Amino acid sequence: MKVGLFIPCYVDQFYPGVAIATLEILERVGCTVQFPLQHTCCGQPMANSGFEHLTNDCNNLFIRNFGEFDYIVCPSGSCTLHIKDHLHSDQDEQAATGVRTKVYELVEFLTDIVKVTDLQANFPHRVGLHQSCHGQRGLGLAQMSELNAPAFSKPEALLSKVQGLELVTLDRMDECCGFGGTFCVSEEAVSVKMGKDRVADHERHGAEYITGADMSCLMHLQGILKRKGSRVQVKHIAEILNHQ
Template sequence: MKYNVGLFIPCYVDQFFPEVGIATLRLLEKHNCNVIFPEQQTCCGQPMANTGMEQEGKKIYQQMAELFKNCDYIVGPSPSCVYHIRKHYDVAEQTEEIKHLRANCYDLVEFLYDVLKITQLDVSFPHRVGLHKGCHGLRGMQLDKPSELQKEVAPKWTTILHMVNDIEIADLTRTDECCGFGGTFAVAEEAISVKMGKDRVQDHINNQVEVITSGDMSCLMHLQGIIKRQKNGPKIMHIANILNGDTL
């Protein structure tokens, strides 16, 4: 079955990392999706909600719902933004459009795993990779198993990554520790945020990682800034680029 998929590209990806959006588009098209990109889309409203302006964000929520109302699914390369839509659009009036958006909005990896149910990828990435498991995707959406949970959780991130030929996934010392970005937390608590980020980078260095990947480019942006400033550390690459077969 060919789905009509609305491509949701977070604002920071659109502005700073367009290659992630392009990789997401190509990956969906490779798997027989009819991709629709509403050019009027804006920020999902998460930064406003994080700073106590959730009521002001309602107009954004309503616009997003209207733009994607005719799509079978809405897919974006950001568990953080997708989780915000699912969890926090509850403050808006629950119109049919809002309910449709919340019920059918998926992170890219989740969509590949749960909806398309892919079992192989005809791509190669011959590098040692460290997977940074961002907090919203890990604990909010359970795209992998948090270390504190006793119940079994399908390891969607790692399962999909293992479909890539020639990849080596490193066993990190602290597999699910926060990078310290946290959106506006990085501004309000700069010193703590930087220290947490440095600790995450060092874990990857200690385990001889060549490339740090994640489902959230926001986390990677934070780690990339630290790596550039300390002039030491792996390269960064969004998981969509790896799954699409892009090279470093």
Template sequence: MKVALFIPCYIDQFYPNVGIATLQLLEKLGCDVSFPLQQTCCGQPMANSGFASMSKGCDLNFMKNFSGFNYIVAPSGSCVLHVKEHLHSDKHPDEAFLLRNTIYELTEFLTDVLKVENINASFPYKVGWHNSCHGQRGLNLSSMTEKMLPEFSKPEQLLKMVKGIELRKPKRNDECCGFGGTFCVSEEAVSVKMGKDRIKEHEDNDVDYITGGDTSCLMHLEGILRRKGSKVKTIHIAEILNSVL
């Protein structure tokens, strides 16, 4: 299966190991992975800040890099959702439509397309799962407490395949961490308070790591953890699924 790997800019710049883990994991699962070298930001920061017109160049560049692939996979729910909902082209609307329906968040791709039933990974630690808002409410990667429906979680389904892992869920399992992209800059105090509330529930569960599907959320939580001198670390789900200890 041929797959194009889309690595969001903040992962490329600050957390390259997440991109490497995603590549290695996909290859272990039998995918033929390509990495278009001219890819850049998807345009989400501009669009979220009210400057959607300034993201047209990002749309054009994304289409140039990823057209022609059957599947595009990215380890970021927020960036995937942005492409799914906002990728646009006046000149090539059909191509843009196809790309919007070709991109997948990593855990979504593993469960829905590859239909993974076994992962050769081990991670013998107590791990807290953080639901990112875009993945949960935008991509429907997991159930929401405000809807009276059967519980499910595609990321947790995969994590339960990892040997030695002990998953511990916070009480308010789908509460926002407060990152919110540029929200954490424009509303710093509110953002930090929300992050501290999330961290307290994980620390109450005595976890070693907090994991999630969005490095942006984990970056926000990591900053708060470091400033308070917590022993808890953050790690992207791709790194756990790719881990053999």
């Protein structure tokens, strides 16, 4: 299958290793992957700040870059959800609709499309899973604890296939970390307190690493960990699934 690799701005600038791990995983499961060199920001920061009406150029460029692929895969739940829910075009709405239907976050692509059974990964550490809000409540990567419904977690299912990995049980599996994109700027104090609560939950249960499917949330938690001098590290799920 022909896959377009959609890498968010912050991953490109700050965590290129996540992009490389995503590429290597996709190639290992048999995908032909291309990275459109002209692709830029998907427009999510503008939309989150109330300026979605100014994202037309971003939208049309995204469609031109990714419209011809069988699938579009992104290692970020928030950016994926933005495209799924908000991509429109003042030039070709039919093309925009086509793109919206074939964009996938990495975990859901591996689980629902590839149906991967073994990535031959090895990561002998105690790991806590942070289930980001966009992925959980927007993309349905995991069940919400407030619902009286059968529990499931696609990230957990993939991590359970990693040799040597011990997934720790947290007190509040699906509590928000407080990042929230521009929320962490407009409500800094609330954001930091929420992040400290998430970090404390992982530390309390002896996690060596915190992982998740959204590097933006992990970046927020990483800042809190570094400021308090914690030994706990963060690692995107793609890096763990690609670890040999």
